[in-house]
Amino acid sequence: xxxxxxxxxxxxxxxxxxxxxxxxxxxxxxxxxxxxxxxxxxxxxxxxxxxxxxxxxxxxxxxxxxxxxxxxxxxxxxxxxxxxxxxxxxxxxxxxxxxxxxxxxxxxxxxxxxxxxxxxxxxxxxxxxxxxxxxxxxxxxxxxxxxxxxxxxxxxxxxxxxxxxxxxxxxxxxxxxx
Numbered sequence: 001x002x003x004x005x006x007x008x009x010x011x012x013x014x015x016x017x018x019x020x021x022x023x024x025x026x027x028x029x030x031x032x033x034x035x036x037x038x039x040x041x042x043x044x045x046x047x048x049x050x051x052x053x054x055x056x057x058x059x060x061x062x063x064x065x066x067x068x069x070x071x072x073x074x075x076x077x078x079x080x081x082x083x084x085x086x087x088x089x090x091x092x093x094x095x096x097x098x099x100x101x102x103x104x105x106x107x108x109x110x111x112x113x114x115x116x117x118x119x120x121x122x123x124x125x126x127x128x129x130x131x132x133x134x135x136x137x138x139x140x141x142x143x144x145x146x147x148x149x150x151x152x153x154x155x156x157x158x159x160x161x162x163x164x165x166x167x168x169x170x171x172x173x174x175x176x177x178x
Contacts, residue, residue, distance in 0.1 A: 022053075030075065047084075052066070053069055084108070100138060119158060125165075
């Protein structure tokens with residue numbers, strides 16, 4: 001899944017600043033979770049690739065959107081853990097250390113690895129690649145971690161390496177502009 005973005009539909013439909021309603025996204029997310037719960041065999045996890053909620057860092061109703069998303073994720077079958085990936089609405093178009101800390105308090109690490117079925121999954125914070133002007137040190141730590149994970153392939157053989165992130169590294173050509 002991607003862009004559960006609680007509040008986005010209302011923000012597009014209603015240009016009333018400071019007001020948000022996310023009933024539509026709650027209904028859609030609930031429908032998606034019910035469909036995932038019915039799958040057989042059960043998925044090993046359920047990933048949401050960023051923009052978990054619509055409110056940007058610092059918006060007054062962001063905590064309520066986060067609370068409601070977490071409540072929805074609790075509707076997943078307990079054998080299907082959620083995997084949350086941060087996006088620009090989660091940590092900002094220009095992430096700050098404060099926004100990263102807030103995300104970590106709400107959802108856990110902003111980048112991490114996990115293994116399933118012999119496959120290594122690397123969850124990246126792609127916002128660092130979009131704009132790291134406020135998070136140079138955090139980006140360096142992220143890149144060191146990523147380099148270590150990629151270099152450690154000989155230590156633990158893997159069937160596949162899968163990267164999960166919000167912003168794709170490119171659309172059509174690895175050499176294209178941003």
